[in-house]
Structure formats: C-alpha cells, structure tokens
Amino acid sequence: GESVGLHLPTLSVQEGDNSIINCAYSNSASDYFIWYKQESGKGPQFIIDIRSNMDKRQGQRVTVLLNKTVKHLSLQIAATQPGDSAVYFCAEGGGAQKLVFGQGTRLTINP
Amino acid sequence: GAVVSQHPSRVICKSGTSVKIECRSLDFQATTMFWYRQFPKKSLMLMATSNEGSKATYEQGVEKDKFLINHASLTLSTLTVTSAHPEDSSFYICSAQNGETQYFGPGTRLLVL
Numbered sequence: 001g002e003s004v005g006l007h008l009p010t011l012s013v014q015e016g017d018n019s020i021i022n023c024a025y026s027n028s029a030s031d032y033f034i035w036y037k038q039e040s041g042k043g044p045q046f047i048i049d050i051r052s053n054m055d056k057r058q059g060q061r062v063t064v065l066l067n068k069t070v071k072h073l074s075l076q077i078a079a080t081q082p083g084d085s086a087v088y089f090c091a092e093g094g095g096a097q098k099l100v101f102g103q104g105t106r107l108t109i110n111p
Numbered sequence: 112g113a114v115v116s117q118h119p120s121r122v123i124c125k126s127g128t129s130v131k132i133e134c135r136s137l138d139f140q141a142t143t144m145f146w147y148r149q150f151p152k153k154s155l156m157l158m159a160t161s162n163e164g165s166k167a168t169y170e171q172g173v174e175k176d177k178f179l180i181n182h183a184s185l186t187l188s189t190l191t192v193t194s195a196h197p198e199d200s201s202f203y204i205c206s207a208q209n210g211e212t213q214y215f216g217p218g219t220r221l222l223v224l
Contacts, residue, residue, distance in 0.1 A: 032211055034212065034213075036215070041202075041218070041220070042217055042218060043115075043117075043204045043206075043215035043216050043217045043218045044155070044204070044206075044215045045215070046113070046212060046213075046214060046215075049211070049212060089154065089155070098145070098157055098160065099145070099157070099206075099213055101154045101155050102154065103154055104153075104154050
C-alpha cells in the first residue's frame with residue numbers, strides 16, 4: 001500500500017549545527033506534504049508545508065526540500081537549539097484527504 | 112492563528128465508565144476534524160474523520176459504537192470512549208482542518224484503571 005516513511009528513527013546533532021531529517025513517500029500522486037514537530041506529551045505542531053509544484057520552501061530556520069523524481073522529502077533545521085529536540089513527522093495529504101504520517105524521527109540536540 | 116484546544120488534558124477513569132473528550136478550533140471554523148490515537152513512541156493512528164452535520168467516517172478496525180463522535184458545530188467535535196477498558200488507555204489527539212492543513216490539539220492522556 002501507499003506509505004510515507006522516514007529513513008532514520010533517531011538523529012543526534014550538536015547544538016548550533018544544522019540538521020537534516022529525511023522522509024520517503026511512495027504515492028507519486030501526492031501533491032501536498034507537511035512537516036510536524038511533536039514534543040513529549042504534546043500534540044503535533046505544524047512547521048512547514050510544500051506543494052508538489054515546488055522544490056523548496058523556506059521558513060524561519062527551516063527549509064523543506066521536495067524531490068519528486070525520487071519521491072523524497074527533507075526538513076533542514078539551521079543552527080539547532082535545545083528547543084528543537086522533538087520527534088519530527090512528515091505527512092502526506094491535506095485538503096479533504098486524510099493525512100498519512102511517517103514513522104517519525106527523534107531529533108536530539110547535544111549541548 | 113489556527114489554534115486547537117482539547118479538554119481534558121488528562122483523565123483517569125474506572126473500567127466500564129465513559130469518557131468524553133472535546134476538541135475545539137478556537138480561531139477558525141472547521142468543517143472537518145480528525146481523531147487520532149497514539150501509542151508510546153509510535154506514530155499517529157487515524158481513528159475517524161469527523162464531519163460537521165453528518166456522521167463520522169471511521170477507519171477500518173475502529174468500533175464506531177465504542178468511540179462515539181459528534182461534530183455538532185463548526186468549532187467543536189467530541190469523542191466519547193464508551194465502556195472504557197484498560198486497553199483503551201492511550202494518548203488521543205484531535206486535529207481540525209483549516210484550508211489544506213490540519214492543526215492539532217495538545218492531546219488527551221486517558222488512563223483506564
């Protein structure tokens with residue numbers, strides 16, 4: 001079946017370094033992708049989204065890249081801070097569609 | 112903007128009782144809301160889609176008579192876990208559709224003793 005998944009379950013980076021979290025999707029017809037951040041005991045928080053007619057979108061300290069050729073999505077976080085420690089989920093869908101969530105990647109920021 | 116609240120944030124109940132969880136969109140109207148369940152260290156599992164003014168659509172394997180959903184207004188959806196049992200203990204999260212994006216509530220931790 002169709003699925004959205006993440007390459008790595010855990011990622012540790014030094015504070016101040018940049019981090020890249022990856023996601024693979026299998027539904028080539030998907031046209032909307034979202035990254036969420038979930039801190040322990042809280043609901044997912046919207047970070048950034050991108051439509052399939054774009055390759056790149058930037059937010060505050062975050063950049064999402066979409067490679068439709070290989071069906072790959074990534075989230076780049078610049079100058080990571082302790083508050084960036086969380087689980088990051090990519091999701092496929094939007095509009096009236098159900099969201100399909102990836103496995104999640106736990107990002108740990110080391111001091 | 113796009114704030115979603117849930118109430119209660121935590122609830123402990125005895126086995127056999129029913130528990131109601133509220134999900135509200137505070138600064139926008141949501142025709143569609145979603146209910147998810149999340150187990151520790153796992154991703155979110157969609158339980159049902161809540162549509163204002165109509166019946167909810169349940170995912171395969173989710174018992175509609177056990178997890179009652181009511182979407183009575185454009186800003187409120189409720190999930191009632193009926194005759195709760197310990198295996199229903201989990202983290203329940205709702206989301207509300209705003210445009211193309213879903214915005215999530217803070218979650219409700221349910222513990223059934």
